[in-house]
Amino acid sequence: xxxxxxxxxxxxxxxxxxxxxxxxxxxxxxxxxxxxxxxxxxxxxxxxxxxxxxxxxxxxxxxxxxxxxxxxxxxxxxxxxxxxxxxxxxxxxxxxxxxxxxxxxxxxxxxxxxxxxxxxxxxxxxxxxxxxxxxxxxxxxxxxxxxxxxxxxxxxxxxxxxxxxxxxxxxxxxxxxxxxxxxxxxxxxxxxxxxxxxxxxxxxxxxxxxxxxxxxxxxxxxxxxxxxxxxxxxxxxxxxxxxxxxxxxxxxxxxxxxxxxxxxxxxxxxxxxxxxxxxxxxxxxxxxxxxxxxxxxxxxxxxxxxxxxxxxxxxxxxxxxxxxxxx
Ligand code: NAP
Numbered sequence: 001x002x003x004x005x006x007x008x009x010x011x012x013x014x015x016x017x018x019x020x021x022x023x024x025x026x027x028x029x030x031x032x033x034x035x036x037x038x039x040x041x042x043x044x045x046x047x048x049x050x051x052x053x054x055x056x057x058x059x060x061x062x063x064x065x066x067x068x069x070x071x072x073x074x075x076x077x078x079x080x081x082x083x084x085x086x087x088x089x090x091x092x093x094x095x096x097x098x099x100x101x102x103x104x105x106x107x108x109x110x111x112x113x114x115x116x117x118x119x120x121x122x123x124x125x126x127x128x129x130x131x132x133x134x135x136x137x138x139x140x141x142x143x144x145x146x147x148x149x150x151x152x153x154x155x156x157x158x159x160x161x162x163x164x165x166x167x168x169x170x171x172x173x174x175x176x177x178x179x180x181x182x183x184x185x186x187x188x189x190x191x192x193x194x195x196x197x198x199x200x201x202x203x204x205x206x207x208x209x210x211x212x213x214x215x216x217x218x219x220x221x222x223x224x225x226x227x228x229x230x231x232x233x234x235x236x237x238x239x240x241x242x243x244x245x246x247x248x249x250x251x252x253x254x255x256x257x258x259x260x261x262x263x264x265x266x267x268x269x270x271x272x273x274x275x276x277x278x279x280x281x282x283x284x285x286x287x288x289x290x291x292x293x294x295x296x297x298x299x300x301x302x303x304x305x306x307x308x309x310x311x312x313x314x315x316x317x318x319x320x321x322x323x324x325x326x327x
Contacts (some may be wrong), residue, residue: 008096009108017044018283018291019298020114021071026302028078028322036082043068050132090249110276116245117282134216135237139163142275148172149235154191160240161189167199177202270301
């Protein structure tokens with residue numbers, strides 16, 4: 001389904017992960033006829049995972065891509081429209097805001113940015129193929145599946161320490177693989193990791209391949225100082241080498257922190273410094289990064305956008321949501 005022709009959208013939502021699709025459900029039910037830009041990584045990080053057991057309402061768990069599909073269907077049921085691809089440029093200098101979406105110009109009164117943050121990957125053989133089958137970027141999401149198993153975590157920052165410590169609740173052993181011989185993590189996190197008897201450190205080492213047919217069986221390692229190469233049997237391979245928030249098109253237009261995460265105008269609210277622009281999900285949250293917190297943030301952003309349009313006298317009059325089908 002395409003954007004409206006020759007008219008200004010009420011709300012454009014960037015991203016179709018938990019935050020974007022929840023924003024779409026709320027905006028659609030408020031009869032705002034939202035346009036959702038799916039993004040090149042449609043479905044966000046959940047689409048990269050398998051079992052999700054911590055999203056409320058699914059006592060037996062749910063597959064990540066299935067949960068995303070449910071949310072999309074739910075938004076479509078209330079009239080949300082979807083366009084594939086990404087916003088490649090944005091002009092937020094005045095309203096209506098202007099976006100370029102895969103070569104088309106779209107104007108909108110409000111914008112909800114839920115474009116997420118992509119976990120950095122190593123780009124080594126096996127990594128892509130085994131994601132969701134032992135390769136993971138989220139210990140909180142997937143740790144539980146590795147009871148009494150041997151795991152590896154790549155990285156030397158706070159995330160790597162946090163993930164390694166968390167994983168020791170389930171795993172028999174966690175090996176932290178770090179490319180240098182010093183950690184980047186804060187002292188307190190380092191100390192906690194060093195004090196944990198289930199954690200071992202493998203220094204000056206890079207992972208060069210994830211090995212396994214249907215599931216992770218081992219990782220190939222290379223010590224960059226001694227040039228030693230070996231294969232280490234493991235059941236799970238966790239990447240914790242940072243995230244990249246998808247905010248490049250807003251550089252110079254919206255305040256962001258040093259890593260590029262968008263900043264809210266006030267903590268706990270979805271407003272940005274630019275009136276009419278709202279944020280939700282991992283694009284502004286590098287702390288919680290959970291499906292349920294992203295969904296909650298998407299909900300907040302849609303409610304704030306609706307109230308903004310109402311105050312500006314730009315909310316649609318009819319309260320009857322139209323039913324449209326998604327692409
Ligand atoms: P980070 O601080 O940027 O650390 C990334 C780690 O991954 C670094 O140790 C880096 O190695 C390593 N790395 C990056 N690219 C790599 C590659 N291609 N191959 C191998 N290793 C690679 O990221 P983060 O740990 O996700 O933390 C991000 C921010 O969130 C930080 O400000 C952090 O303090 C904060 N945070 C805080 C907490 C907490 O306080 N509980 C928890 C999580 C995150 P080098 O060290 O060699 O560069």
